Amino acid sequence: GSSQSTSGQAEAGKEAAAGGEKKVLKVGTDAAYPPFEKLGPDSKPVGFDMDIIKAVAEANGWEVQIEHAGWDPLFEDIEQGKRDIAISCITINEKRKKKYDFSDPYFDAYQLIMVPESANVTKVEDIKNMRVGVQSGTTGAALAEKILGKGNTRLKGLDDTPSAVEELYAKRVDAVVGDNGVLTDFLKNSGKAGYKVVKDPNVVPEQYGIMVKKGNKELLDGINKGLKTIKENGKYDEIFKQYFGE
Numbered sequence: 001g002s003s004q005s006t007s008g009q010a011e012a013g014k015e016a017a018a019g020g021e022k023k024v025l026k027v028g029t030d031a032a033y034p035p036f037e038k039l040g041p042d043s044k045p046v047g048f049d050m051d052i053i054k055a056v057a058e059a060n061g062w063e064v065q066i067e068h069a070g071w072d073p074l075f076e077d078i079e080q081g082k083r084d085i086a087i088s089c090i091t092i093n094e095k096r097k098k099k100y101d102f103s104d105p106y107f108d109a110y111q112l113i114m115v116p117e118s119a120n121v122t123k124v125e126d127i128k129n130m131r132v133g134v135q136s137g138t139t140g141a142a143l144a145e146k147i148l149g150k151g152n153t154r155l156k157g158l159d160d161t162p163s164a165v166e167e168l169y170a171k172r173v174d175a176v177v178g179d180n181g182v183l184t185d186f187l188k189n190s191g192k193a194g195y196k197v198v199k200d201p202n203v204v205p206e207q208y209g210i211m212v213k214k215g216n217k218e219l220l221d222g223i224n225k226g227l228k229t230i231k232e233n234g235k236y237d238e239i240f241k242q243y244f245g246e
């Protein structure tokens, strides 16, 4: 750490300051989650989360190297230390906190149910007898599983959320459960008419956090400090407006 001051480290510090050799943060995401993360031109992940982590890194004088990992690998890679950070609309919950550490929350979210406009759905219990598509391993999947029952064959788990929505469009499932920001984006931008999203007010809200390997306190402190900085200096609001309006 920087508190140690052997002459060697002091030299390294000087060199970094002079030569601009910055700490490079390895960031992973599941870039199939617009507008938070998607593959941009040249196949680099772009989106709200990417802008946030870049701003947090900048506040710390770090550089970032962002890669698309996919949802399940994202978690494994952090555990194995292959990457430093995962930012991917990851909901902070007790189960995940046992294995990983999370930053302060940076975004509020909730689950929505996406169904054809004609569907008679007002609350999450209404999907009990339906075929339901979810992204495996997400909080939406856990919610659907709670309603349908574990191992129910009508519950269809997909590797990413766009695939779950495709199943709905293809009428192979009757409903999709997923995060509000992404399903709303599909509704607005996929060009498919005849669908709606339903919010059950009794479903508990969620918050996204930036995930690091358990025990990586120094990194987490830097991230939290960076988040605080960008919330105070207006950068967070600027990014938020860019993606979600006022």
Ligand code: ARG
Residues within 6 Å of the ligand: 029, 030, 031, 032, 033, 037, 071, 088, 089, 090, 091, 092, 135, 137, 138, 139, 140, 160, 161, 179
């Ligand atoms: N918020 C949900 C969860 O944590 C879904 C996040 C999925 N993110 C993604 N980039 N595919 O389970």
